[in-house]
Amino acid sequence: MVKPCLLEYTREALVDLMAELGHKPFRAAQLQEWVWKHRTTDFEQMSNLPPALRAQLAERFSLRPLSVVEVSNSSTGGTRKFLSRMADGGHLVESVIIPAAEGKGGSRSDRITLCVSSQVGCAFGCKFCASGLLGLTRNLSASEILGQILAAEEISGTRVDNLVFMGMGEPLANIDNLLSALTLIMSPEGLNIGARHITISTSGNVPGLRRLAEFGKPLRLAVSLHGASDEVRSQVMPVNRKWPLGQLLPALEEWNRTGKHKITFEYILIEGVNAMLPEAAKLARISRRLNAKVNLIPYNTVEGLPWVRPSESHCRAFAKALSSAGIPVTMRYEKGHDINAACGQLRLKREGQGEG
Ligand code: SF4
Numbered sequence: 001m002v003k004p005c006l007l008e009y010t011r012e013a014l015v016d017l018m019a020e021l022g023h024k025p026f027r028a029a030q031l032q033e034w035v036w037k038h039r040t041t042d043f044e045q046m047s048n049l050p051p052a053l054r055a056q057l058a059e060r061f062s063l064r065p066l067s068v069v070e071v072s073n074s075s076t077g078g079t080r081k082f083l084s085r086m087a088d089g090g091h092l093v094e095s096v097i098i099p100a101a102e103g104k105g106g107s108r109s110d111r112i113t114l115c116v117s118s119q120v121g122c123a124f125g126c127k128f129c130a131s132g133l134l135g136l137t138r139n140l141s142a143s144e145i146l147g148q149i150l151a152a153e154e155i156s157g158t159r160v161d162n163l164v165f166m167g168m169g170e171p172l173a174n175i176d177n178l179l180s181a182l183t184l185i186m187s188p189e190g191l192n193i194g195a196r197h198i199t200i201s202t203s204g205n206v207p208g209l210r211r212l213a214e215f216g217k218p219l220r221l222a223v224s225l226h227g228a229s230d231e232v233r234s235q236v237m238p239v240n241r242k243w244p245l246g247q248l249l250p251a252l253e254e255w256n257r258t259g260k261h262k263i264t265f266e267y268i269l270i271e272g273v274n275a276m277l278p279e280a281a282k283l284a285r286i287s288r289r290l291n292a293k294v295n296l297i298p299y300n301t302v303e304g305l306p307w308v309r310p311s312e313s314h315c316r317a318f319a320k321a322l323s324s325a326g327i328p329v330t331m332r333y334e335k336g337h338d339i340n341a342a343c344g345q346l347r348l349k350r351e352g353q354g355e356g
Pocket residue numbers: 122123124125126129130131132167168169170203224343
């Protein structure tokens with residue numbers, strides 16, 4: 001049987017656990033220091049805990065919910081992708097370590113961003129995405145979300161100080177575990193990463209958006225739009241049939257009333273689907289209504305999928321149409337293209353080889 005992992009225990013939960021195991025409440029703070037400050041992976045190293053408590057903990061709990069089975073280095077930009085196997089018998093998830101951009105004067109910061117997965121697979125089936133091809137296997141626990149961050153730090157030898165929930169899965173479809181993980185990510189007793197360094201990316205899960213707004217933290221929000229009308233968006237994102245723009249846009253307006261950051265619309269440019277110039281005009285109208293900025297991403301070819309990337313000049317014309325309409329716009333090319341850093345691809349390849 002797989003032991004529950006202690007990573008997802010808040011201070012309050014650890015105090016309850018100490019009571020259950022017959023120990024004083026102050027042991028909870030000591031234990032949490034070993035888990036988060038020292039990043040300890042072995043109960044025996046917890047030298048200020050009584051041996052009896054260490055033995056009780058080791059018998060019932062683990063300190064890591066996953067093990068890294070593969071690390072791929074990109075030949076450019078320092079991006080590294082890793083694949084982790086969950087302790088419960090083999091599910092694979094992937095995470096991407098992205099180094100900070102080069103600073104002014106050529107100095108290189110040692111800060112890293114981690115692209116985190118929130119589910120094994122995904123039920124939402126966006127047409128451009130490898131993660132959706134295999135469907136949803138299960139939600140990740142809060143410990144499994146947190147475990148990716150600790151694994152990234154062990155691989156890179158650097159503290160993660162920026163998180164983007166843009167890996168496998170729809171984070172807002174796993175909202176309970178996401179909120180539990182975020183609580184420890186932001187806590188000074190946990191990872192102590194500020195809300196403004198955390199981006200939640202959603203395909204437009206309206207009930208999840210409302211829960212996240214109620215959580216009340218100034219997180220950054222990225223919304224995968226990929227279509228500025230229901231007709232186009234439903235072609236690319238089947239989730240639009242469940243929560244069409246008529247529901248999504250009011251939910252985002254509500255988010256704007258509580259959040260502190262501008263929403264970012266992610267918009268993958270796909271030849272002949274959503275990259276025509278009249279679509280840019282519709283996208284500009286929606287962006288103005290939501291006071292959002294737009295991140296354009298020329299489509300990243302995925303093996304086995306039919307979409308095509310528009311020409312460079314076409315992508316530039318689309319961007320110009322938005323900026324001429326007064327919308328802040330950036331163009332992003334996926335980092336680590338050569339290691340299949342688009343979400344889901346590394347896992348898909350491995351499972352396709354029968355290793356999953
Ligand atoms: S883009 Fe996100 S929501 Fe859509 S299928 Fe991929 S992982 Fe799921």
